[in-house]
Amino acid sequence: MKKTLLQRVRDVVLADLYSALETQEKKNPIALLNQYLRDGVKEVETIEKLVDRHRMLQKNFMHELEQARYMAAKRAKQASIANQAGEVTLAERAEQESVYYQDQVVRLEKMHATTAEQVEDLQLRLEEMKNKLKEMHAKRMELMARENVANAQRRINDTLYKISGQSSFLRFEEIEEQIRQIEKQVVSEAEQDGFDYKIAQLEKRLQQSV
Structure with missing residues (x-):
């Protein structure tokens, strides 16, 4: 049985789409x-x-059919008059x-009915194809959502790995140790300043008592 134009388009554009998606979705599904x-879309427009x-x-065909009906009736009436x-x-x-x-009427009726x-x-097939395109749009949005989630999860995993890695902990320990040393230095300086102040006060009192 000979395929119609839309059947061929459907076979090439739609069936090939789903088979290609199955084998290439992992490579670049959105593209x-x-x-x-x-x-x-181009095929639909065509x-x-x-x-x-x-x-x-x-x-x-309908116009030609009406003309043929009119002429058949007209000639029949003219034949009767003659x-x-x-x-x-x-x-x-x-x-x-x-x-x-009358023969033209029969032929044109068949041609018009067939057309x-x-x-x-x-x-009907055009509407079917448009619906398939809508499904493809929905499929694209679904894949885009899945791609976004996959990219976000990969980045999260990479970031968590970097943060929780041994080198990161060592670095934090180094920074913590540096801060601890600064804190000790500040405390020591504060204590030294307090000690020096007390000695100075004692010295001052001794001088005043002489």
Whole structure:
């Protein structure tokens, strides 16, 4: 059975998408999805133009059908008038053309019906493709969310590893020891200053008592 245009597009664009996602999602899922979305949007735009063109053909068939019906009825009436007037030649010509237009009516009715079915089928498949594109947009957002979480978790893990690493603890111990030495120095200086002050006061009192 020969595939329609949209069936081929669906096979190439949609089925290939999901198979590619299964094998390449780990490599660069967002970039892959973006590419398929761009391709899908272009295909939808092209198919919409084809559907519009087919819908125009349907209208043209209807116009031709109405014209053929009108001419078939018109020639049949003219044949009747010519027969009543005894104009055999005119009557025969009118009858022949009436038969011709009646055949055209039958042919155009079939063509119009077929085109109408095709337009309906194409429109349904076009809507199906648009829905698939919506699913792809949702899939992209899902993958973007997963990618963001994965990147955040990786950075958190890396940071925690650096913070909790042995070198970090050693560095903190060095800094703590430096601060402890400064604190001792400050206390020692404060005690020394206090001792010197007391001796100076004693010396002053001794001098005053002499």
